[in-house]
């Protein structure tokens with residue numbers, strides 16, 4: 001019977017702490033490496049693993065539908081409430097400016113350009129990151145600190161496949177619809193402000209709308225929304241799965257999720273918009 | 286029939302904090318082993334490493350011919366199906382009631398019908414004394430109940446290896462005694478390899494076949510129960526006797542002055558208390574991993590402290606043992622689960638020469 005009997009004194013070394021300022025420098029250096037290299041690296045690894053888990057059978061439909069419903073329930077009302085004043089403010093600001101140039105009849109066109117192309121993906125991203133992302137992160141994070149994630153793995157179930165993939169896709173799926181919702185509600189808000197409050201004519205609004213709006217506007221907005229949804233879901237999952245240190249750790253993770261998601265979404269928005277203007281010619285008038 | 290776990294030179298650190306290094310031990314198949322150690326020495330980390338939840342820095346964990354830390358993910362998930370694990374906090378799924386929690390592994394990994402699942406789940410719930418709580422959510426039950434539910438979940442798939450993190454924390458002494466009996470009976474029944482982390486000295490002294498002690502980032506000792514209970518090693522001796530005298534202090538290690546003061550006072554660790562007889566299965570089975578009482582001491586020329594192996598009724602188990610074994614007709618001697626057949630001392634199983642009788 002093998003019963004290795006490691007003596008107690010075998011290597012009773014005490015880790016000596018490095019002293020003074022060099023230790024502090026090392027700490028700062030470690031922190032920088034961690035933020036710049038390790039964290040993005042781990043995040044990227046998670047993205048790849050999730051991508052792989054996405055094509056594993058069977059797809060978790062139940063979880064997907066539950067999560068989609070949950071995300072809808074926390075985002076729809078705030079989205080509408082944000083979208084109406086957003087459309088209104090754009091109309092007021094841009095409408096006022098355009099009237100000074102003497103081009104009132106193009107208010108409808110500017111509303112389309114501003115709302116459909118930029119504002120609606122942004123509003124969507126705010127809500128997806130703020131409401132859906134934080135909820136997903138809190139959910140996964142609290143499972144993590146309760147060791148539920150570990151338990152799942154031990155039971156032979158991949159948490160990426162079981163938890164992350166359905167949440168991420170639900171997030172993207174709902175973002176698509178939210179984006180449509182924001183466009184519609186925002187345009188209605190813009191119409192209302194332009195026609196009722198600024199004395200524009202309905203005919204001019206709709207005509208210029210038709211003149212400048214094109215299908216790719218909507219498509220690129222939907223692409224943005226989809227990408228935002230995926231990003232928000234992945235960041236939330238990453239932060240949630242790496243939560244540690246009890247309930248406070250979950251709070252921190254949620255906080256970081258919202259901040260990081262916002263930043264990433266604005267960068268992505270910028271990239272996709274630039275690409276769009278390069279790739280799709282504006283409609284001639 | 287359980288699986289042997291062979292750990293070689295395992296080292297784990299978090300950042301610069303070394304948790305333990307160079308841990309080597311073999312947890313024999315089908316036996317019950319207990320892992321002890323002061324709070325915070327990394328027992329939970331060790332269990333998590335054994336199932337591949339944490340990656341060790343160095344070393345091997347051999348489960349059969351598979352080296353766990355180096356397995357590709359798909360095989361890792363496959364290997365984990367051998368394990369049942371009870372986490373320190375139960376780790377129940379908060380969104381499911383107890384029944385669904387315990388049924389979860391069955392629904393995931395078997396094609397059993399719902400009626401069969403119900404039977405199995407209720408049987409396990411009865412075993413841990415949770416009947417009637419099927420519809421409670423984990424948030425609505427006590428810590429001890431969570432533990433027992435977690436144990437039931439770890440058991441539904443009849444694992445080959447059962448890892449249990451502190452089954453007795455948050456449990457009353459009576460329940461602890463019952464639970465220990467459950468472990469013994471289960472081991473006799475399914476013959477799995479058990480590794481139990483505990484702080485309960487009584488459990489550690491009476492339950493296992495083997496004891497290990499983690500101390501100061503090392504495995505201080507691992508071996509048969511009788512070896513550790515008769516050991517002169519100060520740390521082992523202090524720990525297994527729950528004594529204040531010895532090298533362990535409040536902050537893991539006493540400093541020089543404390544030790545000197547102790548020496549001056551002439552504290553002496555005292556005589557070793559007798560070795561208690563090991564707990565027996567209640568279901569009239571013989572455990573395959575069980576050793577004859579006193580066999581290790583006899584084989585190593587150690588005189589057990591007076592009064593050893595005597596139970597509450599005054600029976601001396603060294604003398605009682607052959608009679609006991611003879612009286613036990615192994616259930617289903619053809620070798621079904623829990624039927625050790627010729628596997629107990631005297632006729633060791635193939636592949637593990639000398640099990641029980643004379644290691």
Ligand SMILES: Nc1ncnc2c1ncn2[C@@H]1O[C@H](COP(=O)(O)OP(=O)(O)OP(=O)(O)O)[C@@H](O)[C@H]1O
Nearest residue numbers: 244299304322323324325326327328329330331373
């Ligand atoms: N994920 C982690 N990251 C960093 N350090 C950790 C992690 N998990 C555990 N540790 C550290 O490892 C050490 C051992 O922890 P562990 O939970 O294994 O102790 P334990 O022996 O189980 O104690 P107890 O008996 O109180 O349960 C602790 O110092 C802890 O701070």
Ligand SMILES: [Mg+2]
Nearest residue numbers: 328329373450
């Ligand atoms: Mg622990």
